[in-house]
Amino acid sequence: MPTPRPSIGPALRAENGRLRLLQVLGGDGRGGADQVALALADGLREQGFAVAFFVPAGFVRHQRERLRGRAVSVAQSFSPFSAAALGALRRAAQGADLVLTHDSPARHLTLAAKAMGGLQAPLWFMRHCIIRPPALPWAPWQRLWVAHQLAASEVIAESLVASGYPASRVTRLYAGRDLSSFFAVDSQARRALRAGLGLDVSPAPFCIGMVARFDRWPDWHPQVAHPKGFDVLFAALSRLDFPYRVLLLGPPHPEDHEALRTMAQVHGARPDWLIFPGFQNDISAYYGLMDVNVLPSRREGLGLALVEGLAAGVPVLGSGSGGIREVIQDGRNGFLFPEGDAVALAGLLIRLAREPELRRRLGGEGRRQLQETAFDEGCLVDGFMDCLAREHPVSVHGERMP
Structure with missing residues (x-):
């Protein structure tokens, strides 16, 4: 059976001070990164966190049931050069304590928003693909504007560091999902x-x-x-x-x-x-x-x-x-x-x-x-919580991130 998730303590509602997370994805809900983002949202909600989504209409169409009861903003465009797209993201991110992206369209848009001052919350990337070293476009700007990078495997973490991102701000967090139906x-x-x-x-x-x-x-x-x-x-x-x-x-x-x-x-x-x-x-x-x-x-x-x-x-x-x-x-x-x-x-x-x-x-x-590895939803959520506690400890213990 899948690895059980240990208890982290009493689940506090987001309105009582725990993290408010906005996940930004440019996919249509059918990709592996989309499944990981949904699994993370499910697990964090069980821990008392509020998780919202900024996604295109296709994502909602294919994942309507999984999104039911969540705050969802539908993006008409993910162009980083679109004032409308940047404005929509800024509105979706109001009140968010952390913004997490999972794919290239989301990364480009959130970087542009961060550069223009339209994104106040800390920005994290989760990387699902290997980065080609040694040159990582936007690497200097990512070092400036991206607070942390989560790598879905060791090889991705290594490629991020080789491409110029500080090792101290890279955490390997294996991509996972709920595996109970497969067992x-x-x-x-x-x-x-x-x-x-x-x-x-x-x-x-x-x-x-x-x-x-x-x-x-x-x-x-x-x-x-x-x-x-x-x-x-x-x-x-x-x-x-x-x-x-x-x-x-x-x-x-x-x-x-x-x-x-x-x-x-x-x-x-x-x-x-x-x-x-x-x-x-x-x-x-x-x-x-x-x-x-x-x-x-x-x-x-x-x-x-x-x-x-x-x-x-x-x-x-x-x-x-x-x-x-x-x-x-x-x-x-x-x-x-x-x-x-x-x-x-x-x-x-x-x-x-x-x-x-x-x-x-x-x-x-x-x-x-x-059963002995870290590829299920429980390990994904626990790893994210550990990273959050290390990088922004107040967000896990009932206070807002600075």
Whole structure:
């Protein structure tokens, strides 16, 4: 089961003096950073803190239930050069004791607001991606205006320091979320999903899961080396000589599905064996369909999808990229392969397809090890509270931040 959160003392209401936090996100509510921000808000509310959001309309549309009962300001724009956007953020931040951002649009807007004097509260960043050293644009201004940076993995923390941010103002805080639904197995829901997705055929195909966003850019083409490694997976699939299906969770749009089918065909995989469930707020049941969970990313900050797979008892395969090495213990809860190496990935897929006992051992060990790590919502909230107590102790003990 997930790591329990220890009690920190009596929960005081925000109006009685505890922290008022504004989280600023430019995503549409479907990304990993969005899930972490929501998990942090849920946990902090249990501790008596007030958490508000400044987000675009898409975020509200996809996370309406999670936002119910919260103060939410809808941003029409995240342009740091827009007077309207800066004014809306300034109004949303009135009365906030701390402003926390999770993605690039939010960082750019809050930095501009801070520079122009429209943001009085301390500004923190939570980084979910690896920073490319040695040059970090805006680094001098971030040292001046950003009070603290939270890094979602050790490798991100190291890249921040290498890029010029003071180590004393960087804290590693593993990205986490509520994992209880991934530990709980609903066999009835799993059977219904299996039938609905056409996986209840005989003989049962080997089911490979990949949970990742799919981004395209103006000069994108199917042969491109994709940051999330879709091309690596498809090239590896071209080497398999047995029936398989690929469950792709993340790409939400039909045009993305067609683009990925085209990419699969270019790299020799079977486009008709790709399954796209579309966007799902609760994806825990889908992990129960997977024989293996794969993340072949290039420069991955952490790989929260791998953590979810471990909680669901699914063996995981990941490129030896960035924070993935902090999640996968090679040979114990899954396997690592060299970044971009489709041949190595194919070999691991073939081995796991042929050795069901190995899959069971890796899945069981992964679940056990996850109970000893810091990837769930409780650890995320506790780590944030510890950092807050260290950086702004009065905010935790019932007084406003200066």
